[in-house]
Amino acid sequence: MKKEDRLEKNPIEEYLRMDRIPHIWCPGCGIGTVVTSFIEALKKNKEDLDKVAVVSGIGCTGRVAGYVKMDSFHTTHGRAVPFATGLKLANPDMKVVVFSGDGDIFGIGGNHFIHAARRNMDILIICVNNFNYAMTGGQVAATTPMTANASTAPYGNYEYSFSLPYLADACGATYVARWTALHMRRVTKSIQEALNHRGLSLIEVITPCVTLYARRNRLGDGLNLLKYYYDQSVIEHGADTRTLDIAYQGKLVCGKFIDKEKPTFLDAMNTHLSNVLGDDYELYGRINNEND
Amino acid sequence: MKKTKADPKGVLTGAHYMDGDHALAEGALAGGCRFFAGYPITPSTETAERFSSRIPHVGGVFIQMEDELASMAALIGASWGGKKPMTVTSGPGFSLMMENLGLAVMMETPLVIANVQRGGPSTGLPTLTGQQDMMQAKYGSHGDYEIIALSPDSPQECFDLTIEALNLAETYRVPVLIMTDECVGHMHEKVIIPPAEEIEIVERKWYTGPKDEYLPYKNDKDLVPFMVKAGDGYRFHTTGLTHDERGYPIITAECQKVNVTHLIEKIRKNADKIIKIEEDQTDDAEILIVSYGITSRVAVRAVQKARRAGIKIGTLRLITAWPFPEKRIRALSKKVKAIVVPEINYGQMVKEVERNSVDRCKIYSVPHLGGWVHDPEDIYKVIKEASK
Ligand SMILES: Cc1ncc(C[n+]2csc(CCOP(=O)(O)OP(=O)(O)O)c2C)c(N)n1
Numbered sequence: 001m002k003k004e005d006r007l008e009k010n011p012i013e014e015y016l017r018m019d020r021i022p023h024i025w026c027p028g029c030g031i032g033t034v035v036t037s038f039i040e041a042l043k044k045n046k047e048d049l050d051k052v053a054v055v056s057g058i059g060c061t062g063r064v065a066g067y068v069k070m071d072s073f074h075t076t077h078g079r080a081v082p083f084a085t086g087l088k089l090a091n092p093d094m095k096v097v098v099f100s101g102d103g104d105i106f107g108i109g110g111n112h113f114i115h116a117a118r119r120n121m122d123i124l125i126i127c128v129n130n131f132n133y134a135m136t137g138g139q140v141a142a143t144t145p146m147t148a149n150a151s152t153a154p155y156g157n158y159e160y161s162f163s164l165p166y167l168a169d170a171c172g173a174t175y176v177a178r179w180t181a182l183h184m185r186r187v188t189k190s191i192q193e194a195l196n197h198r199g200l201s202l203i204e205v206i207t208p209c210v211t212l213y214a215r216r217n218r219l220g221d222g223l224n225l226l227k228y229y230y231d232q233s234v235i236e237h238g239a240d241t242r243t244l245d246i247a248y249q250g251k252l253v254c255g256k257f258i259d260k261e262k263p264t265f266l267d268a269m270n271t272h273l274s275n276v277l278g279d280d281y282e283l284y285g286r287i288n289n290e291n292d
Numbered sequence: 293m294k295k296t297k298a299d300p301k302g303v304l305t306g307a308h309y310m311d312g313d314h315a316l317a318e319g320a321l322a323g324g325c326r327f328f329a330g331y332p333i334t335p336s337t338e339t340a341e342r343f344s345s346r347i348p349h350v351g352g353v354f355i356q357m358e359d360e361l362a363s364m365a366a367l368i369g370a371s372w373g374g375k376k377p378m379t380v381t382s383g384p385g386f387s388l389m390m391e392n393l394g395l396a397v398m399m400e401t402p403l404v405i406a407n408v409q410r411g412g413p414s415t416g417l418p419t420l421t422g423q424q425d426m427m428q429a430k431y432g433s434h435g436d437y438e439i440i441a442l443s444p445d446s447p448q449e450c451f452d453l454t455i456e457a458l459n460l461a462e463t464y465r466v467p468v469l470i471m472t473d474e475c476v477g478h479m480h481e482k483v484i485i486p487p488a489e490e491i492e493i494v495e496r497k498w499y500t501g502p503k504d505e506y507l508p509y510k511n512d513k514d515l516v517p518f519m520v521k522a523g524d525g526y527r528f529h530t531t532g533l534t535h536d537e538r539g540y541p542i543i544t545a546e547c548q549k550v551n552v553t554h555l556i557e558k559i560r561k562n563a564d565k566i567i568k569i570e571e572d573q574t575d576d577a578e579i580l581i582v583s584y585g586i587t588s589r590v591a592v593r594a595v596q597k598a599r600r601a602g603i604k605i606g607t608l609r610l611i612t613a614w615p616f617p618e619k620r621i622r623a624l625s626k627k628v629k630a631i632v633v634p635e636i637n638y639g640q641m642v643k644e645v646e647r648n649s650v651d652r653c654k655i656y657s658v659p660h661l662g663g664w665v666h667d668p669e670d671i672y673k674v675i676k677e678a679s680k
């Protein structure tokens with residue numbers, strides 16, 4: 001590479017598969033913003049990229065795994081969390097990040113999420129919540145606010161929706177935060193913290209889907225909506241997670257709600273089995289560089 | 293292909309009296325499996341129970357997942373994390389596993405699934421035997437692919453074939469199925485576990501070249517691409533989408549053709565090396581019995597009776613059910629008058645026998661819908677009819 005080229009190289013390139021750019025996301029889509037925050041966090045933390053893996057399910061957000069230059073896995077719809085569980089347990093010295101959509105993680109994959117949280121599996125889950133199943137054309141999701149329109153709720157949604165931080169808290173997640181995509185510095189900071197947190201972390205990022213959710217609900221273009229979500233937000237760190245419901249175009253309570261210490265799945269396994277079995281127990285995962 | 297000897301920590305050398313389910317777990321440990329994710333289901337649960345009690349002493353992970361969808365996803369993740377993973381299930385769980393079986397095929401991920409078959413459809417006969425998932429084993433996940441499926445007929449073979457399955461998975465970078473059944477799973481027999489140094493283990497085909505040149509789906513001569521594991525700095529990508537050598541999605545008919553043809557050819561072109569069958573007295577046979585698993589043992593009684601009655605009968609046992617031993621069946625179909633296929637289903641593998649015999653000989657299916665094995669007399673009657 002010539003020196004001039006190197007000078008012009010965007011610092012983000014080290015983190016992205018430039019041979020896959022341009023990406024598939026619509027102009028004005030908020031997913032790219034969240035990816036930028038993620039990469040900022042990796043940079044600021046000086047993470048060894050050899051030791052960070054990204055696992056995605058299927059969806060617009062699910063495509064993230066395809067663009068980041070780390071060990072990256074684009075799996076099946078809803079199964080990113082159990083895939084990450086296997087990857088983490090096989091390779092405990094890696095930081096395993098699930099990057100996927102609301103439908104993927106909390107619709108089809110909801111059962112996996114609740115159990116990973118219950119186990120306090122040591123993975124970080126970044127969930128882009130765009131209030132709908134975007135990839136398939138904007139269908140109603142478990143996160144669609146009441147009365148919002150979706151392609152399969154053409155007269156407005158009448159199902160109650162999940163409050164993701166409340167769900168995560170109830171299931172045992174040990175780091176839980178919510179931001180809007182425009183809170184870039186705060187998203188970055190949360191990801192930085194969560195990368196160093198031992199246990200299951202969930203970061204929900206409210207993100208505009210311009211093409212489908214915004215258009216169908218006549219909410220303006222991407223920038224408008226990005227700004228709108230930001231303006232609708234109030235930061236309440238440590239808020240009671242029971243109070244975090246999202247109403248259609250209502251206020252968005254953001255912040256870090258949970259950040260606590262609790263043994264992870266592997267910690268608990270090692271501690272418990274050592275206590276019960278003593279020297280008969282082969283400690284697992286503390287020293288991990290074998291292929292066994 | 294690099295071979296080593298088994299890690300003695302996992303090998304319970306000696307003569308044991310155990311059932312097929314337990315032998316599956318011992319085979320897994322001897323064969324180098326150190327990651328097991330599963331969900332309880334009769335009649336396979338004993339394998340998970342045994343593994344969970346043994347693994348803390350060996351070094352590895354057992355995790356009971358929330359369902360079989362998750363178990364399979366965890367297996368694929370663990371395999372890319374460098375483990376040799378395995379799970380065990382039965383019909384209803386096998387159905388759930390089909391989703392990510394497809395992902396394992398597409399990502400070319402080594403892992404092993406044992407199906408201790410029971411009667412179906414649906415919840416069917418939880419505690420009673422069946423061989424009704426043989427076609428599901430081959431065609432259960434969507435899309436075109438080839439699969440390897442083994443069929444043990446005894447606890448000893450449950451042990452031996454689990455090691456074999458783990459080795460085949462690594463050799464061909466594929467998921468491998470062990471299609472046993474409730475009878476074999478719950479049958480107690482002698483199982484000899486050899487010393488570790490007598491157990492051959494196939495190492496994964498690890499890539500060792502320059503890091504930035506690694507291509508996860510570049511064919512090697514044997515059609516099997518080299519593998520790396522996460523965390524070693526290759527920063528690779530893999531996807532369930534149709535992809536090129538780099539593992540990058542390419543959504544075109546051309547790439548689909550190359551990608552899927554590769555998945556199929558990898559098994560078909562290596563079929564002769566993979567397939568194992570057991571034959572007895574097929575040289576001058578006029579009647580041939582093709583069977584597998586528990587049914588091949590039940591058929592022995594019928595065969596003995598037929599021989600006493602002067603019928604020239606030979607047997608062929610499918611140790612490998614998939615890929616199907618097409619060539620051998622074709623050859624035998626030219627020599628025999630009839631082929632009799634007893635199986636505990638409405639007639640599944642018999643279709644493969646038929647397909648490979650065309651009209652060269654008569655084919656007799658001896659179905660049994662599960663819940664119990666055949667009465668040997670029922671098989672004998674068909675043999676007699678076929679020999680007329
Ligand atoms: C088993 C299965 N069912 C359905 C689909 C179709 N599908 C693909 S993406 C998707 C929704 C994704 O929604 P979300 O996770 O919210 O991601 P987004 O596109 O909104 O980022 C669906 C239903 C699939 N790929 N697999």
Ligand code: SF4
Pocket residue numbers: 024025026028029030031060061130134135208209210211212213
């Ligand atoms: S459809 Fe929506 S979520 Fe998907 S890329 Fe376009 S704007 Fe983004």
Ligand SMILES: [Mg+2]
Pocket residue numbers: 059101102103128129130131132133134141
């Ligand atoms: Mg979505």
